[in-house]
Amino acid sequence: MTPVLRHAPAGPPPGSAHSPELRAAAAHLGRRRLLTGTAAAAALAFAVNLPRAGVASAAELDARKIAEDPFTLGVASGDPSPDSALLWTRLAPRPYEADGGLPANRVSVRWELAHDAAFSRIAKRGETDAHPEFNHSVHVEVPGLESGRVYYYRFRTGSWISAVGRTRTAPAASARTSALTFAAVSCQAYHDGYFTAYKHLAAEDLDAVFHLGDYLYEYAVNSAGGARNYQDRELPAHFNRETVTLDDYRMRYGLYKSDPDLRAAHAAHPFVVTWDDHETENNYAGDVPENDVPPQEFLLRRASAYRAYWENQPLRAPQRPDGPDMRLYRRLHFGRLAQFDILDTRQYRDDQAYGDGWQLPGPESEDPGRTMTGPNQERWLLDGWKKSKATWNVVPQQVTFARRRNLPTAGYKLSMDSWDGYPASRQRLLNGVEAAGLKNFMVLTGDVHTAYAYDLKKDWDNPGSRTLGTEIVATSVSSGKDGTDRPSNWATFMEANPHMRFYNGRRGYVTVTLGERQARADFKTVKVITTPGAPVTTAASFVTEVGNPGLRPV
Structure with a gap:
């Protein structure tokens, strides 16, 4: 979260990242294009149209010739629905290489879905192609399944068999589900330490995991793995640079998914993912990059990042990117108990006011026309709330939603990268909560490398005003290194924000159980992640009652 002073131009000038010509060029981004200097102009002039999966014309590779295990990155499932x-x-015998160690040929991959881990009762099976244009990733949507069921799955190609994954379908739309348990995670900087939290997360009994952003970081990782301080091996030198090109992002996902605890968590639970900034670049805002680079260069970088994100995440076909654009916001239902509206607060936002750090609020940040979500996503969200019949309406998203002052006195500053930098946009959503009559509203948040619990107030200046909902902020998996239970500003923040119920600076995750009478949040932490294997403890637990929003400790 490096503060950088930036100001957006009044409108998109000719040649800006908003221009149709640049968007069209980025949409035709060819793999292995460099995105710096004159190469960016070359990419714009000579970009090659990429065929969509299923229409690629690459010759087929005889899978029997694959001599090394191609399933090094594990398996995953995502976005559970009642019937699919x-x-x-992703096939990658050599995950630290840009092409994964495979030639530019399509590879036939068989898949199986079973009722049991031994695969003695097969529910569905089929075959698909892993295309080189999509880095040999595979996204299989299996229809015709039973709702609210556990299934097991695996892949085969040639003589190789993948690890076994476990997934769940969502309850039927009309089902009166008594309880739903999920976890929220965020911010996993490889170079800051081990993914110990995921080892414990894999052992939890969960219906789903919501990843709230910063799945990877664009920053350089040295040969020792940063804080992991490897003594027995060295990482390739190409990781010791910032990710910019499509190959860079692809290899970085190979590095992150080589972590066994991350693979175990993916294999254990279906994930619902959304990004924040570091999957592309620190604190970018819409089409505005962090640093002063040509707009076409950043737009091509964003296209590369979005494409690699799609290739390496368990996402359905509607989320497949089109150049520098990707519709990631979407809605999931879990019976009549819960509606989840997953947001993208990075791709459509206005540029941060007064820079992207902690600043005094002013006319620019408080401009009533400013948006965090963009008008289309905002309208989609508000309309969805009006139609919702769910007991719980949950919004998984990226940055802190509640007001968060850094001082209890005049002269306080607010984070311009969070919703505090877009207060009019936040107020429109809170007005929408009231207009839709939502009685049980919950926001899930990542980004800040700390765990918070908030009451969402109608009037932030009046602690006794009506509580409209709750916000649960998941700490980081590893970003920020080991952390501490009480950061140095703990007392100041608790005093400055009376609606803040909890603040902890350790690494970990949060589990939430939604029920027909109440929801319970358990903040799980580990004390050390710069060395592996630390145990997990519950740092705090809170409940909020149905029809009576507000958090109380248990």
Whole structure:
């Protein structure tokens, strides 16, 4: 979260990242294009149109010739629905190489979905192609499944068999589900330490995991793995630079998914993912990059990042990117108990006011026309709330939603990168909560590398005003290194924000159980992640009652 002073131009000038010509060029981004200097102009002039999966014309590779295990990155499932499952894997015998160690040929991959881990009762099976244009990733949507069921899945190609994954379908739309348990995670900087939290997360009994952003970081990782301080091996030198090109992003996902605890968590639970900034670049805002680079260069970088994100995440076909654009916001239902509206607060936002750090609020940040979500996503969200029949309406998203002052006195500053930098946009959503009559509203948040719990107030200046909902902020998996239970500003923040119920600076995750009478949030932490294997403890637990929003400790 490096503060950088930036100001957006009044409108898109000729040649800006908003221009149709640049967007069209980025949409035709060819793999292995460099995105710096004159190469960016070359990419714009000579970009090659990429065929969509299923229409690629690459010759088929005889899978029997694959001499090394191609399933090094594991398996995953995502976005559970009542009657289908989305299954993912990517073939990469050499995950630290841009092409994964495979030639530019399509590879036939078989998949199986079973009722049991031994695969003695097969529910569905089929075959698909892993295309080189999509880095040999596989996204299989399996239809015709039973609702509210556990299934097991695996992939085969040649003589190789993947690890076994476990997934769940969502309850039927009309089902009166008594309880739903999920986890929220965010911010996993490889170079800051081990993904110990995921080892414990894999052992939890969960219906889903919501990843709230910063799945990877664009920053350089040295040969020792940063804080992991490897003594027995060295990482390739190409990781010791910032990710910019499509190859860079692809290899960085190979590095992150080589972590066994991350693979175990993916294999254990379906994930619902959304990004924040570091999957592309620190604190970018819409089409505005962090640094002063040509707009076409950043737009091509964004296209590369979005494409690699799609290739490496368990996402369905509607989320497949089109150049520098990707519709990631979407809605999931879990019976009549819960509606989840997953947001993208990065792609459509206005540029941060007064820079992207902690600043005094002023006319620019408080401009009533400013938006965090963009008008289309905002309208989609508000309309969805009006139609919702769910007991709980949950919004998984990226940055802190509640007001968060850094001082209890005049002269306080607010984070311009969070919703505090877009207060009019936040107020429109809170007005929408009231207009839709939502009685049980919850926001899930990542980004800040700390765990918070907030009451969402109608009037932030009046602690006794009506509580409209709750916000649960998941700490980081590893970003920020080991952390501490009480950061140095703990007392100041608690005093400055009376609606803040909890603040902890350790690494970990949060589990939430939604029920017909109440919701319970358990903040799980580990004390050390710069060395592996630390145990997990519950740092705090809170409940909020149905029809009576507000958090109380248990």
